[in-house]
Amino acid sequence: MTTPAIEVGTTLPAFVIDAVDPEKMKLMAALLRDPNPIHIDADSVRALGLGDRVINQGPNNLSYVLTMVSRWAGGIEALRTVQMRFLGNVFAGERVECGGTVSAIDADSGTATLDVHATADGRPVLQGTIVVAR
Amino acid sequence: MEQGPYAHVAGHRFPGGTATVEPSMNRLWCDAVCADDTAPHVHPMLVYYAAVQGSGVTFQDIFDLLDGSTDSGIMVGEQRFAFHEPLAVGETYAVSGGITDVQRKSGKRAGTFDIATFELELRRPGEDALLATSTTSFVFPRREEVPA
Numbered sequence: 001m002t003t004p005a006i007e008v009g010t011t012l013p014a015f016v017i018d019a020v021d022p023e024k025m026k027l028m029a030a031l032l033r034d035p036n037p038i039h040i041d042a043d044s045v046r047a048l049g050l051g052d053r054v055i056n057q058g059p060n061n062l063s064y065v066l067t068m069v070s071r072w073a074g075g076i077e078a079l080r081t082v083q084m085r086f087l088g089n090v091f092a093g094e095r096v097e098c099g100g101t102v103s104a105i106d107a108d109s110g111t112a113t114l115d116v117h118a119t120a121d122g123r124p125v126l127q128g129t130i131v132v133a134r
Numbered sequence: 135m136e137q138g139p140y141a142h143v144a145g146h147r148f149p150g151g152t153a154t155v156e157p158s159m160n161r162l163w164c165d166a167v168c169a170d171d172t173a174p175h176v177h178p179m180l181v182y183y184a185a186v187q188g189s190g191v192t193f194q195d196i197f198d199l200l201d202g203s204t205d206s207g208i209m210v211g212e213q214r215f216a217f218h219e220p221l222a223v224g225e226t227y228a229v230s231g232g233i234t235d236v237q238r239k240s241g242k243r244a245g246t247f248d249i250a251t252f253e254l255e256l257r258r259p260g261e262d263a264l265l266a267t268s269t270t271s272f273v274f275p276r277r278e279e280v281p282a
Contacts, residue, residue, distance in 0.1 A: 058210035063167035082215040
């Protein structure tokens with residue numbers, strides 16, 4: 001794959017999950033032996049006052065952003081650094097939309113800096129910066 | 135912001151060990167996160183879990199260091215990576231690292247909470263060259279504490 005021609009302000013094609021699937025949360029919890037019940041048991045989420053649906057694993061949400069960036073950048077081997085803040089929870093059934101914009105290009109290092117984010121049903125849930133080779 | 139009662143945990147080193155991402159694990163991971171199959175490379179987010187698995191501790195061990203029960207609503211607050219080259223599916227990597235920082239914070243909405251950061255490094259066994267670094271901050275709610 002080749003990296004597309006880019007400039008500051010270039011917008012990445014969005015990556016969208018129409019409805020976060022709770023079954024995939026169960027798969028992830030099993031794969032990782034993650035003991036946190038908020039990913040598999042809605043009653044636990046209610047007991048904590050966090051909502052009434054199970055909560056997607058944070059790294060799953062970040063994975064959506066990484067997929068968006070790696071598709072655009074020509075593969076995961078283009079990823080250099082990632083810095084992401086988790087701003088909120090993503091609940092089962094919500095629509096996640098990831099977006100990003102080129103904020104800087106460094107010709108000396110051959111890298112581009114991307115400002116990226118994700119929303120769940122319109123709420124901000126992830127924000128950060130990813131540097132890729134270009 | 136204050137150091138809080140768990141500041142002494144900063145500097146705690148994990149036993150370390152090795153990590154191997156098997157092809158089936160990478161494929162299932164990619165399916166679970168709706169990603170393209172990244173083979174022969176390890177999915178970049180899976181580097182985080184591979185690092186934890188190879189660090190010699192479990193998530194529960196990390197929670198226990200901070201007296202965080204699994205039903206207290208522990209969340210990931212921030213994640214950072216530095217990739218020097220992609221990891222390969224099926225290859226074995228050496229993992230080292232530990233807790234680098236613990237800070238206590240409080241807010242009107244969030245109440246009192248501790249942020250614990252741990253950093254893990256991956257290398258080829260017996261080699262010095264760093265291949266990837268994963269830095270993660272967990273948020274531990276302290277509902278029993280009253281914000282200052």
